[in-house]
Amino acid sequence: MKLQPWAELIMIQFSPQQVIKTKINLLYYLLAAALPWAMSILLLSACTPPQPLEITSENRNGISDNEILIGSSLALGGHAGYLGTQMLQGARSYIRHINDMGGIHNRKIRLITLDDRYNPTQCLYNTQQLILEKKVFALFCYVGTPTTVRIIPLINEARIPLVGIFTGANRLRQPVNRYLINIRASYYQETRAAVDFIVKKKQLNQVAVFYQYDEYGFDGLRGTEIALKKYGLIPVAKGSYVRGTLDIEAGLDKIIASNAKAVVMIGTYDSCAKFIKLARERNFSPLFHNVSFVGSKELARRLGPNGQGVMVTQVVPPPTLSPDTPPLPGVKEYISLLNTAYPRRKPSFVGLEGYLNARILVEGIKRAGPDITREKFINAIESIDQFDLGIQNPLTFGKNDNQGLNDVYYTIIQDGKPVLLK
Incomplete structure (x- = not known):
């Protein structure tokens, strides 16, 4: 071969x-x-419908006098179900708030959601249904690299914007695609921060990588390799597993044999939790460092006592109110709106990201004006400059920049909870 x-x-x-x-x-x-x-x-x-979809730059599908339709395909079940559920709750909390105030330009947002279970084929099918049958105006809050990468050709053909994607994949950022509106920092930025912490702060040079064997894992692996190269290093071992499985043993064996002192992990919460648990059972306890997609709150829950000291990079600030520091206005509003919409739910990093995604969706609709079209909406997003989300760091887009935020935060799991590392 x-x-x-x-x-x-x-x-x-x-x-x-x-x-x-x-x-x-x-x-x-x-x-x-x-x-x-x-x-x-x-x-x-x-x-495919009998008649081809009419695609024009002035496409107003999903727009009526009193409503604007937004579509989302995301994981609500399966190996990433926690992520999609949290993301959706954060987004819906803000959208409900906007609708309760009368909507935008006399239109309320109706969000249509479909479960793809983190399956690229199902995501493709769902997205087609949202565009062709539901005729949504825009796509919103997708979860995952392999799922989102699969629908890029469909997005380009339909010329439909996708706002807020729970992935830091470089392929959604370079080359710039104006239909893909990223809010969060990239995996390259997260893995660079992870490597800087491991090598520069902790003085650990033997770094291994555990990754999901697909577009998500490859992107994180490449980002880690680029970051290590800056220090004249390469991974001492690379172990992987297949998406949708918990077959992590072979990858764990490789990494244990390398005597790595730190492991950068690019996976889902269930596979990473199993990896860490089995590693500790075998008396292998390097510094474990995950990227944000892992879902730190769910990872901590699954790990229990085994989670102590596990690192996770985040792309939004902690979604908590502390008596020691003044509350960030954006975090405070997110928690308040979540309590109103979902009284039994606790704040999370993923939920806060969903809330921020909804803030940008609403801001774009506002700026596009009452006679909104997809092109006007995208132009409105590109006009956002130093927009204050109430999280300290302002957000900026541009014609050559489809990523609004660039900040990475370090957290560590202590006593079963991810806390900000100061």
Whole structure:
């Protein structure tokens, strides 16, 4: 089997026996990946309406005199269900608040949500349904790299904006795509912050990477490698697992054998929790450092006592009110609105991010004016400069910048809760 140049690069650090095994595994992975792609083509064909969708820069689908339709496909169940649920609750809390005040330009926002269970094929099907059948004005609050990457061609064809994506993947940022409106910092920024903390602050040079074997994990792995290169380092080991599984043992074995002193983790909360638990059972306790997609609150819950000292980078400030520091206005409003909309729910980093996504969605609709179109909406987003969200750091977009925030925060799990590391 002859691999493409990009695939050959993956093999450079392996022995001939490992290369053969890895090529076989890669072939299996590619064949497995082809099946859902073929299914998605069938789904696309099955969902295509008799008449082609009219796509123009002035498309006003989803706009009526008293309502604006917004669509979201996100994980509400499965291995990332916590993330989608928290994100949606934060977003809905703010949207409900806006609707209770009369909406925007006399229109209330109606959010249509579909569960994709963090499955790229289901996300593609859901997105097609939202665009072609539900005829939403814009897409909103998607969760995950593999899911969002799968729908980029559809977004480009429909010329429909997607606002607020719970992923830091570089592919959604470079090259700049004006239909993809990112709020949060990237995984490159998170992994750079993680490596700076590990190498510069903690003086640990033996760094391994544990990652999900898909677009999400590859992006985090690449970001970590770039950050390590700045210090003249490379990962001492790389271990992976397949998305949607908990088969982390092989990756754990590789990393334990390397005697790594720190592990940068790019995975979901269930797989990362299992990795850390099994590592500690085997008396392997390096510094574990996760990126924000892990969902720190759920990770901490699943780890219990095993979570003590685990690091997580965040892309929003802590969603808590502390008697020691003045409350951030944005955090204070999020907590208040969440308590009103979901009295039994506790604030979370993911929920705060959903709230911020909704703030930007609403701001774009406001600036676009009553005669809103998709192009006017995107232009309005691009006009946002130094916008105060009440989280200390202002947000800025531009024609050549589709990411509003760049800040990364360090948190550490202490006594079962992620707390800000000062």
